[in-house]
Amino acid sequence: MRYLPKSPADREAMLKAIGARSIDDLFAPIPAEYRLNRDLKVPRQMAESEIVDWFRERSQENGEGYKTFLGAGAYYHYRPVIIDSLISRGEFLTAYTPYQPEISQGTLQSIFEFQTMICELTGMEVANASVYDGSTAAAEAVIMAARLTGRHSVAIARSVHPEYREVLATYAHHQGMPLVTVPFNEGARVDLNQLEKSITPDTACVLIQSPNFFGTIEDVAAIADIAHKHGAMLVVSIAEAISLGIVEPPRQADIIAMEAQSFGVPLGFGGPYCGVIATREQYVRQMPGRLVGQTTDRNGKRGFVLTLATREQHIRREKATSNICTNQALIALMANIFMTIYGKVGLRELAKQNLAKAAYAAQQFGKHAKVLFSGAPRFNEFVVQTNEDPYAINGRLLEHKIVGGLPLKKFYPELGNAALWCCTEMTTRATIDTAVASVAEGALMTKSAKEAADVQEVTR
Amino acid sequence: MKPVIRKATQHVNQNEGLIFEKSSPGKAAWKLPPLDVPEVDTAKLLGSSERKDLGNMPEVSEIEIIRHFTRLSTWNYAIDLGMYPLGSCTMKYNPRVNEVVSRFDGLANGHPYQPEKISQGALGILKTLSECLIEITGMDAITLQPAAGAHGELTGLLMVRAYHESKGAPRKKILIPDSAHGTNPATAAMVGYAVENLKSDARGMVDVAALASQMNEEVAALMLTNPNTLGVFEQQIHKIADIMHAKGGLLYMDGANMNALVGKVRPGDFGVDLMHLNLHKTFSTPHGGGGPGSGPVAIKKILEPFLPTPVVITRPDGALGFEYNRPQSVGRVRAFYGNFGMFVRALAYTLANGPDGLRQTTEDAVLNANYIRKGLEGVYDLPYSTPTMHEVVFSDKVQAKKGVKTMDIAKRLIDYGFHPYTTAFPLIVPGALMIEPTESESKEEMDLFIDAMKSIAQEVEEDPQMVLAAPHTTRVSRLDETAAARKPVLRWKPAQ
Secondary structure, eight states, X not given: OTTOOOOHHHHHHHHHHHTOSSHHHHTTTSOGGGBOOSOOSSOOOOOHHHHHHHHHHHHHTTTTTOEEOOOTTOOOOOOOTHHHHHHTSHHHXXXXXXXXGXXXXXXXXXXXXXXXXXXXXHTOSEEOSOBSOHHHHHHHHXXXXXXXXXXXXXXXXXXXXXXXXXXXXXXHHTTTOOEEEEOBOTTSSBOHHHHHHHOOTTEEEEEEESSOTTSBOOOXXXXXXXXXXXXXXXXXXXXXXXXXXXXXXXXXXSEEEEEOTTTTOOOGGGOSXXXXXXXXXXXXXXXXXXXXXXXXXXXXXXXXXXOOXXXXXXXXXXXXXXXXXXXXXXXXXXXXXXXXXXXHHHHHHHHHHHHHXXXXXXXXXXXXXXXXXXXXXXXXXXXXXXXXXXXXXXXXXXXXXXXXXXXXXXXXXXXXXXXXXXXXXXXXXXXXXXXXXXXXXXXXXXHHHHHHHHHXXXXX | OOOOOOSOOOOOOOOOOOGGGGOOTTOOSOOOOOOSSOOOXXXXXXXXXXXXXXXXXXXXXXXXXXXXXXXXXXXXXXXXXXXXXXTTTOOOOOOHXXXXXXXXXXXXXXXXXXXXXXXXXXXHXXXXXXXXXXXXXXXXXEEOOOSSHHHHHHHHHHHHHHHHHHTTOOOXXXXXXXXXXXXXXXXXXXXXXXXEEEOBOTTXXXXXXXXXXXXXXXXXXXXXESSOXXXXXOTTHHHHHHHHHHTTOEEEEEGGGGGGTTTTBOGGGGTOOEEEOXXXXXXXXXXXXXXXXXXXXXXXXXXXXXXXXXXXXXXXXXXXXXXXXXXXXXXXSSSTTSXXXXXXXXXXXXXXXXXXXXXXXXXXXXXXXXXXXXXXXXXXXXXXXXXXXXXXXEEXXXXXXXXXXXXXXXXXXXXTTOOOOXXXXXXXXXXXXXXXXXXXXXXXXXXHHHHHXXXXXXXXXXXXXXXXXXXXXXXXXXXXXXXXXXXXXXXXXXXX
16 A cells, blocks of 8 residues: 555564564454454555546536536635645645644744734634634634623524524524524615514624625624624624625624635635634633634744633533634635735725626626615625526526526525526626526516417407 | 754754735735726725725735745644654545645535536545445444534534434433543533543543443433543443443444554444544544544434435435435534535545555554554553553653653654654543554654654653753744733734
C-alpha cells in the first residue's frame, strides 16, 4: 500500500523488538469471536490514475460546465487562484488545532487576522475562530442568547433560510426552547406588528436574516428597537457575506451568526463551509467556539494563543457553552485570504457588481413576469413569480446548460409559481438574457394557450 | 550533557507582521472584469442601508499576500514535516490525490440545490462512501450530515432520544466513562440528558460490575470509546452490550479511535447500536489547522426511522435522490448535506487502500504504537500494563520527582523536531503522555522519536531547569496564556 512507509523487513524487525511472534499477537485483546476473518467488502485497491478517472466521471455527472442562478445560502463567486495555492501548503493543510502555540503561530496569527476582519465587516467587537456553518452558527447564537438572558423562547422570522430554521428547530427541541415564527409583510420584510405581538417576557431573542432568504434587506434598526424594548436580544444571520461590501451591517444586533462561504469557499455541493459568530465584548465568555488572543512570550515578543478555553468542552465537559470542538480552520483561512485580496475597496466594488447584475436581471424578468417584494431594498437575489411552473422554465434552461432559480413551492407554497433567482459577478448579461427569454417564452405560451381558450369560449 | 538532536536543525525564518500593518491606500490584489450591465445608483437602490466605509480592511498587493501567508505557514508544524504523535487525534498522512479530485469542477462547483438530474455524480459519491462505511463499521445505515465528531455525537444522541421517546419515554441519563473525551458529556447536556460517570477498573477498562449496578431503566445509553483513550480494547465488550440491552439501553460508540479497528473487527458485530466516525482522523481528510471535520453516524436498523433528513435513496428508475419525507426523523442537523468535500477525500482514501490496504493500515498503526511502548517502557512510567492497540499512555511520575511535568517534556520535544504528544489526557492518568504514532510513521522516524524521548528523560535527571524552560529553538518561547485569558485581546486595532 503506497501510503505505508514500511518494508516487510521493517515489520519483522519491529515485531521482534516488541517480542511478538506475529501481528495477530497484537490483536489478541479483541475476543476471537468478533475478529473479522475475511476481507472487507469494499472496492479493491485502486491506482492513483484509476481514482482520478473515477472521480472525473462523477464530476462530469454533476453539472460540470453549467451556469447557475442558484443562491439561497450557497453562492457562486469567483475564487482568486492564490487561495488554493496558499491553503495547499502542507504547513496549513496538514497541521492540527494550534494547541501548541510555539509551533502553530502561522495558524494562530491568521485566525487572529480573520477575527479582526470579521469584526470590521460586521461592526461587532469580537468574532470567534469559526464554527461549522451558517445554519449551526445561527442555532448556537440563539442558544447563547438564551444563556445570556436567562429566557427560553425564540421569535424567528419566516424570512430566515428554511433549512436554518429546521436546524434551529432540531437544536431547540431538547433545550426546552419554544419557537414562534414571525411572518413577513408584502415587502418580504419582517412584519413589525406581528413581531411585537410574538415577543413575550420569556423571549430570549429575535432571529432574523439580512439580506433575508428572499434577498431583501431587513429594517434591522426597527426590529432591534422592538426586541430591545422587551428585553430580548437580536440575533442576525447573514448568509451572503459579500453583501457586507455594500450593505450596512446589522450594527444594532447583539449577536451576528454568519456564513462566510461567499468569501472564497467553493460551493462544493453544500460543504464544508464556514460559520462565524460575532458579538459584543461583554458577551464573549458566553460565546461558543474557539478564540485566538494576542499575548507575549517570555521575552516580551508578540504571539498568539487559543484563549478563554474555560468555556469549552475539553475543560468544562457537561457545563461547556457548547459541545463544539473543531472549527473550520482551513475554510476560515480561505475566507481570510479572500478578504485580504479584495480588502477595503475591492469588496465594495465586488458587492456593487452583484447589486448591478441582480438589478438588471430583476428589471428584465419584470418585463415578462412579476418580480415580488419590490418595495424594500435587496442585494443579489429576488423572487420571480410566473404563470408557468418554474420547474418547466428550469427544464428548458437546462438544455442551455443553465440552472434556473430555486422553485419556492417546497418552502413557501403560498407564493405559488415563484422562484428565487440569484445573480453574482459571475452571471453574464448573455446568461441573464437567455434566462429571461425562457421565462418570456413560457409567458407567451401560457398567454396563447389562454387566448386559445378564450377564443374557444367565444365561439362556443 | 549536550543533547544530540538528529531530526532538526535551526534555520533562518522570516519575520512577518499582521497584514493590517502592511496596508496602505491604493494597493490592490484584485481586478474585476468590466461590468456588462448598466451601472447602478447604489444610494437609490439601497437608501439608508448603503454602506459607505469598510473600516480597517486591508489594502495590499498580491505578492505581499503570497509572502504573508507563506511566511506564516513556515511557523507551523505539520504532518508533512514529520511525526505528529497526538494521542486520540490520529494525525496520519493526507494523500494529495484527495485534494486533486475534490477540486474537479463538477464536484467543487456543484450547487447543493441543483436538480437531482445533474447531481448524480455527487449522489453517487454519497452512496458509495455510505456503503463503504456501513461495511467497515458493520452497521446497517448511516448519515453523513454531521459536520464533525462532536456534531456526530449530537446527532447520535438525538436519535437515541427519539428512539426512547418512540418506546414511551426519552429516559434521563447517559453513562460516560471517566476516560471519555470532553465532547461526550457536553453533548449529552445539549440533548437534555444528565451525565453519570462510570469508573474504570484497575486495567483501565469499564468496570463491568459497576456498570451492571448503575444500569437501569433511567439510562438511555452508554457512550463508550473503544479502544478507549488509554488505547485499550474493552475486552468485556459483549458483556457491556448485554448489560445495556437487557435494560433497554443503547450502546453508543465514540469512533475517535476507529483507526485501531478498521478491517480487523467491526463495532456492529460486537453489539454497538450507533457510532460516529471522524473522517478527519481515520479516513485521512486533512485537519487543516483545526477543521473542517466530518462526523458520519452509522446505526443499526432499529434507529433508521430517526435518521436526520434528507436521506439518499435510489428511485424506481435507478436514479439517486434525496428523501425528505421521514416523519420520525430527528430533523435536520445542518443546512444542505454535510461536508461533502470531506466525503470525496474519505472515499478517495478508501479506494486507494481497498480491503487489503485498510487492514494493513490498522496493523501498522497498532504495530507502531506497540513499538513505541516497548522503546520507552522503563524510561517513562506506564500506569496501565494492559495491551496497547493504536496508542499508548505513559505518565510523568518519574520525571515529576524532578519537578518536570508532562507539558514540559512535550515542550522540550519541540526542540527535537517533533510535535508534542497529547498532554494531561485522559483525565484518569495524572500527568499523562498520550502517544499515537499512526501507520504513517516509518521505523526510522519512530527510532528518532524514541531516542528523543530517552534523551529528554536523561536531561530531566541532569538539568531539569533546561527542560522547564523549553522550547529553546522556536520563534516564540512559552506564551503567557494567563494574561491572554485575563485581558483578552481578540482583534487588531489601529494605533490611536
